[in-house]
Amino acid sequence: MKLIISNVSGVPIYEQIKQQVKAAILSGELKEDEALPSLRTLAKDLKISVLTVTRAYTELEQEGFVKNVQGRGCFVMGRGSELMREQLICKVENGLTDAIKAAKIANLPNEELHRLLDILLEANTDD
Amino acid sequence: MTNYLEVKNLSKSFDSFQLHNISFTLPKGYIMGLIGPNGSGKTTTIKLILNMLQRNGGEIKIMGLDNIADEQKAKAELGVVFDTNYFSDDWQVTQVEKSISVFYPNWKSERFAEMLRKFHIAPTKKVKELSKGMQMKLMLACAFSYDAKLLILDEPTSGLDPVSRDELLQILSEYIEDGEHSVLFSTHITGDLERAADYITYISYGELFFSGSKDEFVDMFRIVKGGTEELSADLKEKAVGVRTFPTGFEALVKTEDTGAFSPLSIEPATIDEIVVFTSKKGDDYE
Amino acid sequence: MSNTLKATKLDFSLVKPYIKVIGFTMLLPIAFAAINRSILTGVSFAMCFIAMTTGYTFSVTEKNSMERLYGILPIKKSEMVTGRYLFVLALGAMALVVSLITQPIVLRAMGESVGAFDMISAAIGGLFLFALYTVFQIPGYYKYGAIKGRVFMYIPVAGFLATLFFLPKMPADNPFVTTVVSSPVLLIGLVLVLVVVMYVVSIWFSIRIMENKEM
Numbered sequence: 291m292k293l294i295i296s297n298v299s300g301v302p303i304y305e306q307i308k309q310q311v312k313a314a315i316l317s318g319e320l321k322e323d324e325a326l327p328s329l330r331t332l333a334k335d336l337k338i339s340v341l342t343v344t345r346a347y348t349e350l351e352q353e354g355f356v357k358n359v360q361g362r363g364c365f366v367m368g369r370g371s372e373l374m375r376e377q378l379i380c381k382v383e384n385g386l387t388d389a390i391k392a393a394k395i396a397n398l399p400n401e402e403l404h405r406l407l408d409i410l411l412e413a414n415t416d417d
Numbered sequence: 418m419t420n421y422l423e424v425k426n427l428s429k430s431f432d433s434f435q436l437h438n439i440s441f442t443l444p445k446g447y448i449m450g451l452i453g454p455n456g457s458g459k460t461t462t463i464k465l466i467l468n469m470l471q472r473n474g475g476e477i478k479i480m481g482l483d484n485i486a487d488e489q490k491a492k493a494e495l496g497v498v499f500d501t502n503y504f505s506d507d508w509q510v511t512q513v514e515k516s517i518s519v520f521y522p523n524w525k526s527e528r529f530a531e532m533l534r535k536f537h538i539a540p541t542k543k544v545k546e547l548s549k550g551m552q553m554k555l556m557l558a559c560a561f562s563y564d565a566k567l568l569i570l571d572e573p574t575s576g577l578d579p580v581s582r583d584e585l586l587q588i589l590s591e592y593i594e595d596g597e598h599s600v601l602f603s604t605h606i607t608g609d610l611e612r613a614a615d616y617i618t619y620i621s622y623g624e625l626f627f628s629g630s631k632d633e634f635v636d637m638f639r640i641v642k643g644g645t646e647e648l649s650a651d652l653k654e655k656a657v658g659v660r661t662f663p664t665g666f667e668a669l670v671k672t673e674d675t676g677a678f679s680p681l682s683i684e685p686a687t688i689d690e691i692v693v694f695t696s697k698k699g700d701d702y703e
Numbered sequence: 704m705s706n707t708l709k710a711t712k713l714d715f716s717l718v719k720p721y722i723k724v725i726g727f728t729m730l731l732p733i734a735f736a737a738i739n740r741s742i743l744t745g746v747s748f749a750m751c752f753i754a755m756t757t758g759y760t761f762s763v764t765e766k767n768s769m770e771r772l773y774g775i776l777p778i779k780k781s782e783m784v785t786g787r788y789l790f791v792l793a794l795g796a797m798a799l800v801v802s803l804i805t806q807p808i809v810l811r812a813m814g815e816s817v818g819a820f821d822m823i824s825a826a827i828g829g830l831f832l833f834a835l836y837t838v839f840q841i842p843g844y845y846k847y848g849a850i851k852g853r854v855f856m857y858i859p860v861a862g863f864l865a866t867l868f869f870l871p872k873m874p875a876d877n878p879f880v881t882t883v884v885s886s887p888v889l890l891i892g893l894v895l896v897l898v899v900v901m902y903v904v905s906i907w908f909s910i911r912i913m914e915n916k917e918m
Contacts, residue, residue: 300685303612304632330446334590340447341615341630469774469918489706492777503772505763507720516716519709520776 291319291327295336303338307346315355315366316377326356326364419445420478421567421599422466427475429465434623436461439475441618441628443567446596448589450610450631451603452688453620454696459603462620463571466601467497480566493521496560500572502552506545510538510555514562521563532558550581557588568592568600574609582606586613607688617688621696631688638691641668643681652678658694669694706778710786711793717763721756725794728752729801736806740815742822745806746799746829747863753798754836754859757791761849770918780913784845788906791841795833799826823887827894834898836862838905845912 291314295303314320326332329347333340347364350356354373356364367373393403422443429436436458443449451459464470466477468484477484479491504513510533518524533540536554538547547555553573560568568589574582590613592598604610610617610631618628627634638657648666653659655677656668669690675683686694704712718725732752736745764770773783803826807817836859843855882889 297612302632302685330594330596334594336612337586337590338612339615339631340593342632345632464774464918467774469771471915471917489777489779492775495775495777497771497775499771501768503767503769503775505717505720505767505769507763508716512716512719516713517772517776519704519712520706520778 293327293332293336295338304342304346304349307332307343308350311346311350312355316381320366322366322368324366325362326366328363419481421445421480422449422601423476423478424462424466425476427462427465427477428473429461429470430473434458434461436465436620436623437625439620439625441616441625443599443601443616445566445599446593447615448593448600448602448613449616449618450607450614450688451601451618451620452605452607452610452692453626454622454692455605456622457696458620458623459605460571463569463601463603466569467492467495493523493563494566496557496563496565496568498553498556498560498568498570498573500575501549502544502556504544504555506543508544510540510542510544510547513544513555513559517559518562523563525562525564528564529558529562532561550577550584553577553581553585554588561592566598568598570600570602570604572603572605574604574606582609585609589613607692611688619692619695621692626695634691635686635688637672638669638686638694639672639675640684640686640690641670641675641678641681642666642684647681660694706782707786707789710778710783711789714760714787714790717769718756718759720763721759725753725756725759728756729798730805732802733805733809736802737809737813740810740813742802742806742810742817742825743828745810746802746825747832747866749798749802750795750829750833751836751859751863753795754833754840755856757794757837757840758844758849758853758856760787760790761844761852765849774918781910784909784913785906788841788902788909791837792902795830795837799829799833802829820887823891827891830898831894832859832862832866834901838901842905842908842912845909845916 291311293307293310295306299306301309311320311326320326326347327335329343330340333343336343347356347358351358351364354367356366358364389403420442422441424442425440427436427439434456439458439462441449451462453459461470465472466479466484468488480494482491482494484491504516508516514526514529518526518529530540532538532554536551536558538551538555538558544552544555557568573585577585586609589600589602593600602610602614614631616629617631617634619626619634627637641652641656642665644665645661645663648659648661648668652668652670655674656670659666659668669686670678729749729752732745732749735748736742739745764773773780776783803822807822810817840855840858843858844852846852847855
């Protein structure tokens with residue numbers, strides 16, 4: 291997983307870590323039960339405060355993205371977890387809304403839109 | 418959580434300077450920055466911890482040990498780096514080891530040799546032939562050779578180039594990585610601490626201004642900026658410090674007070690800005 | 704190794720750069736012994752000179768601000784101070800031994816006879832003078848440092864001149880002096896007791912100075 295900390299973005303460092311971990315989980319780059327980098331190692335590698343990483347990880351845990359196993363580290367929660375699903379559904383809704391908007395501009399009839407979705411679903415069944 | 422350093426109500430009076438009721442706690446596994454303008458009492462605090470100065474009041478515990486009653490035991494666990502080295506200039510690096518190692522039962526010669534290799538210090542060089550950065554690394558190499566649990570650094574970066582300063586931060590981050598070591602780091606170059614420090618203790622003219630997590634410290638204040646005509650009386654009153662110039666002003670304001678000034682530009686403050694704005698009050702002190 | 708001995712060892716490594724000067728200081732008095740054709744003179748000079756080198760540890764420490772090293776080492780101030788005295792005594796003992804070995808060889812080569820009594824009285828005299836110089840010097844250095852207190856380096860010289868001046872004027876008919884001088888055992892015993900007492904008092908003072916000193 292790639293983690294890049296910006297000093298000039300004005301976004302607090304813990305927030306930057308959170309956003310990037312979330313993005314990695316949602317993109318599937320971080321899989322279920324995969325461990326996050328050890329808190330102290332990450333702090334050392336990025337030369338940032340241990341407390342900053344702790345805060346990022348704690349908030350990720352509170353938001354349900356990861357679970358902290360005492361003495362073993364932080365692990366990514368399953369995709370089935372309620373929250374992750376909600377976030378994904380939200381993403382789907384947004385994508386579809388965009389599609390509908392574009393369809394409206396293009397004067398595409400609803401049946402045509404349904405047909406397009408079916409074709410795309412068909413094409414993607416392999417994965 | 419185990420505390421590696423506890424300072425309680427520490428006081429010390431000199432003829433022209435007083436350190437007042439300083440208290441802070443450094444837990445095991447973290448880096449604390451000790452900050453404040455020059456002459457605010459950072460070195461005095463460190464020398465009191467080392468019992469090189471005699472305190473007038475208060476209590477200090479190093480890894481749970483009283484710094485006076487158990488001075489020797491405590492110091493065997495302590496590594497110290499001062500702004501300049503404390504070895505004899507004429508000693509070779511190997512002589513430094515010979516002279517110092519006998520005092521530490523935990524001293525590991527292999528570890529010292531490993532550190533010299535890591536820091537690129539030639540064992541045959543004399544102390545005076547080493548650069549300032551190398552001398553600092555030599556002091557660190559010694560502390561690591563007896564596995565000092567608490568490292569105290571007094572202005573280690575003054576007079577160091579940016580490369581050495583960065584290396585020091587790298588070394589310190591590695592040092593605390595296992596969670597078994599702590600660092601107290603006094604500096605007036607707060608940029609060094611901006612990222613790596615977990616806790617901040619800020620002493621201003623002998624008084625404790627703040628001690629707690631760095632994020633909390635930085636979050637306490639915001640910088641408000643605007644044109645000269647936007648500097649209202651209300652803002653002036655609420656600001657911790659204001660700097661005005663022909664085309665506008667900058668003010669340090671407590672985060673909870675910023676609500677009223679939302680049309681103005683409000684930015685997060687750096688440690689440096691907080692120190693500069695908050696210690697201006699002290700201008701008439703000296 | 705006890706902490707006191709560790710401190711002594713540290714002192715030896717402090718004066719390492721001065722080892723040649725110290726060696727020369729130990730050998731130079733041979734010349735004085737030869738000129739005066741007296742081992743008593745030679746040893747007295749030797750102890751005076753070597754006592755002048757005790758300031759080296761203090762000046763190296765001060766030059767390098769090594770009070771900070773002493774401030775962080777896990778060792779008591781009293782151990783540090785006692786270690787310093789042991790170092791000074793060891794240096795004195797070395798100078799004494801070197802003198803007692805080299806000077807008789809030179810003197811005998813010159814045709815002088817050096818008897819056991821001469822050797823013992825030179826040793827006792829040398830020890831006493833050395834103690835007399837250093838018990839004032841060391842607390843002085845501790846109190847004022849090597850630079851401000853460099854005047855203490857000259858205590859041995861002053862002491863030596865004073866001895867030369869007063870010794871002949873000692874009332875030889877004083878009953879106490881006659882008794883002591885006539886009995887070598889009594890003389891040796893008295894000197895040893897005196898030396899020990901002097902050092903104990905001096906060490907006590909030095910420790911008190913160091914414990915109250917802020918670095």
